[in-house]
Every structure is written in structure tokens, then in C-alpha cells.
Amino acid sequence: MANKEQLSALMDGELEREVQASLLDSFGDDVELQEAWSRYHLIGDTMRGELAMDMPFDLCDKIALALEDEPTVLAPQPAPADTIPQRNVVVPFVRRVGQQFGQYAIAASVAAAVIFGVQQYQGQDHVVPTSPVLNTIPVGGNASPVSVHYPKDDSRARQQALTEQQMSEQRERINAFLRDHQLQQRLHQAQQVQE
Structure with a gap:
């Protein structure tokens, strides 16, 4: 087997012809020597700045070997459906019902607050604001209550029509x-x- 100094001398062209011929003959049988030859050429290309843009790295074999050495982890089998407790099915239903009632309660509270506020607002004496931009009173007079709709006579006729x-x-x-x-x-x- 050739040592690394002979391999380096062969790459630099400084090896004698007899030794060079015997070293080249040993390339066909020695995989380790072929890998070292490849690494030395890669190092030389890198040092000269002649490195190719896309390098062919074969990582598949190394990854496959690493996976073979990994221990096997066995996961437990899932429990059959008949052993699942039934209370887990009830909890989401109770949560959904609670959320629905909560939504309705919030909506009812907001509506009640708005109705109460409008009725209180109408009950106060109206002061004409000095700035027309901030005027919230309708041009026609008072604001009508939100909770009750009082149709005028002509709207009743339209509704019947x-x-x-x-x-x-x-x-x-x-x-x-x-x-x-x-x-x-x-x-x-x-x-x-x-x-």
C-alpha cells in the first residue's frame, strides 16, 4: 500500500517512473487509496480556486449506514375505540353549548345597553351643540327609540299594499x-x- 507522501508526489509529478507505475497499478484494488486520491484533488482544486460550482456529494450511503446503526424505537399501539372513555365526547359538547350561550348573553347585554342608552339620551333636555360637526341630533328633531318602531300613517298604507x-x-x-x-x-x- 502506498503512503500519503507517495500519493502527494504522484499528484505533483515528482515520483519516479517505476514507483509511479506500481502506485497506479495498486489503484484498481485499493478503495481507500482511491478515496484519498479524490480528496487530494478536491483539496488542490480548492486551494487554486478551481472548485466546481455544484459538487457531487454522495451522502446517501453514509446516511443509510447511520440509520442502520440507530436503535429501533417501538411506539405503543393505539388504544381500541371501545376503551376510550365516553366523557371525552361529552366535554366538547358542553363547551360548545356554553360558548353559544355565552355569545347570546354578550349580544343581549350589548343590545340592552344600547337600548337603555338611547332611551336615556332621549329623556334628557336637548342642548344644541355649538359645533355643527359634533351634532348627533338628527336634522328632523329627536332620534327615535331603537327598541320600538312607530310607523307613520303612510308606512302603514305601504305595508298593507x-x-x-x-x-x-x-x-x-x-x-x-x-x-x-x-x-x-x-x-x-x-x-x-x-x-
């Missing part, structure tokens, strides 16, 4: 809005359960 077909179309649109709202709530709840 609606045909039966217009009323059914209006009901269909309202029902479509309600169905869409319920569908959106179900989708939102399904996403929360999955998370």
Missing part, C-alpha cells in the same frame, strides 16, 4: 339569511372542535 307574493319573497329571503347564518355557525363550531 304589499302583495302576497312580495310577502312570500321577503319571507324566503329572511329564511335564506337564517339558514346561511346557521350554516356559518356550524362550520365555525366544527373548526373550533377540530382545533
Whole structure:
């Protein structure tokens, strides 16, 4: 087997012909010598700045050997479905119901606060603000209460003039809005359960 000094001398062209021929003959049988030859050429190319842009590194064999040496980790088998406690199924249902009631409670609280505020606002003596930009009182006079709608005489006549077909179309649109709202709530709840 050739030593590293002979290999380096061969690369530099400083080796005698007899030794050079015997060293080249030993290349075919010695894998370690071939790897050293490749590494020396890579080092020389790097030092001269002639390194190729894309280097062919074969890491697959090294990774495969490393994986063979790794210990095998056995994961436990998942529990059958019949051994899962049933209380886990009930908890998400209770949570969903609680969230729905919480949402309705918040919406009702906000609506009650707005109605109470508007009614209190109307009960006060109105002072005309000095700045027209900050004027929140409608041009026509007082603001009407939010909770109660008092139709005028002409609106009653218009309401009675609606045909039966217009009323059914209006009901269909309202029902479509309600169905869409319920569908959106179900989708939102399904996403929360999955998370």
C-alpha cells in the first residue's frame, strides 16, 4: 500500500517512473487509496480556486449506514375505540353549548345597553351643540327609540299594499339569511372542535 507522501508526489509529478507505475497499478484494488486520491484533488482544486460550482456529494450511503446503526424505537399501539372513555365526547359538547350561550348573553347585554342608552339620551333636555360637526341630533328633531318602531300613517298604507307574493319573497329571503347564518355557525363550531 502506498503512503500519503507517495500519493502527494504522484499528484505533483515528482515520483519516479517505476514507483509511479506500481502506485497506479495498486489503484484498481485499493478503495481507500482511491478515496484519498479524490480528496487530494478536491483539496488542490480548492486551494487554486478551481472548485466546481455544484459538487457531487454522495451522502446517501453514509446516511443509510447511520440509520442502520440507530436503535429501533417501538411506539405503543393505539388504544381500541371501545376503551376510550365516553366523557371525552361529552366535554366538547358542553363547551360548545356554553360558548353559544355565552355569545347570546354578550349580544343581549350589548343590545340592552344600547337600548337603555338611547332611551336615556332621549329623556334628557336637548342642548344644541355649538359645533355643527359634533351634532348627533338628527336634522328632523329627536332620534327615535331603537327598541320600538312607530310607523307613520303612510308606512302603514305601504305595508298593507304589499302583495302576497312580495310577502312570500321577503319571507324566503329572511329564511335564506337564517339558514346561511346557521350554516356559518356550524362550520365555525366544527373548526373550533377540530382545533
